[in-house]
Amino acid sequence: MNKTALAPESTAIGQVRQFVAEKVVPRASAMDLEQRIFPEVFREMAEAGLFGLSIPRRYGGTEADYPLLGALHEELSRGFASVQNACTVFAMVCKPLTRFGSEELKERWLPRIAAGDVIPAIAITEPQVGSDIAKLETTATIENDQITLNGTKKYITLGQVADLFLVFARLGGRGIAVLVERESPGLQITPLPGLMGLRGNMLAELNFENCKVPASHLVGKIGYGFTHLANYALDEGRYTTASGSVGLAQACLEHSLMYANERTQFGEPLRKHQLVQKMLSEMITEIKAARELCAAAGRLREQGDPAAINDTLVAKYHASKTAVHSADHALQIHGASGCIHGNPVERFYRDAKIMEIIEGTSQMHELQIARTFSL
């Protein structure tokens, strides 16, 4: 792929599918086991333009439109959900930075992120605060054009390797978002291994102890951190996570179909058994519905229709549940052989559950969907 311009949609999807098949799938099991994305995979993803999908071309990105962005995330997740979720993190940093960041920050960081020279991460979650972001406990003070951060961020995806963090904090009761470089004085990073799924995502805990950053690193106005930037980032993350969930569910279906054709029990291939057919039929139907919900959300997002926010919530809610249900069926169809590390189905099962939690749990989605419909 060309780094500065994506090919037409069908070509780009085909290219990414081939990239995933050749570069990601053969290494997925090892990356899952070692709990990391290999540096060479990061490099190859950057060369393929995958880190610039949510970055405008004028800043060196590949700038996919929303329908294409969704389709590419589906392809990435079919291979290894951890690399898809890494791209989600890139989008969750770059979208709000593009919309609310100063020209100086955009010119400084976006081209390097698109090129893969800088790995970004977004730091919202804290030990005591998850969904209730208005209650974040990390504090910021500002004096002499310097911001001082104190607090702890937890479960930060890519935190072990990120060069740049978009950190959310409270400044005098108002939300802010600020870019913090890895080497900033007062920032300590501790790896958090042992995640159940998306094990390639290299989570970390960040401790800020009088961590100093220039005030010019603020993204958006003081007071915009929660209402504008965090929601903007989470909305973007929900869309790509929804598409990634479809890809993961599709991978469950493809592996199940293959196994149901190969495996014979009671003198017939599994696919001839009606209860297996029932599971496959449910997967086929739910995946098709989830894909259509993502496509509908993608179209509205591309049009800039405010209804896209609600449709994205609905798409993520349904698609992540579809991934979990499909992974559950895939494991039932595979039986014991699917429960062994090295069989992708075992990884799909663990990865799918995380899809129901990141960028808002299913329960938070239920609440949000109800609220946006004034229930």
Place this chain on the structure above:
Amino acid sequence: MTRDEIKDKVTEFLTRSMRSKELGENENIMELGLVHSLFMIQLIMFIEKNFHIEIDDEDLDLEQIGTVRDIVSLIERNQQSGVSL
């Protein structure tokens, strides 16, 4: 677009976004408790899509745009001086 046309579009958006009854021009949506957490990004998308302008960040303070009248004034100001999309 005339002020009345902008006002009609803004009122329609707000009542749709908040699934609310009709809103008066000076009724404050914050005080009425109608604002949900995703409102601000919906508002940004609404303005950028319908009026083809990028609102200056300084103008996107929720406390300053609580009524239909406030939002109409914001759009009018930015149509004159803001960045066209």
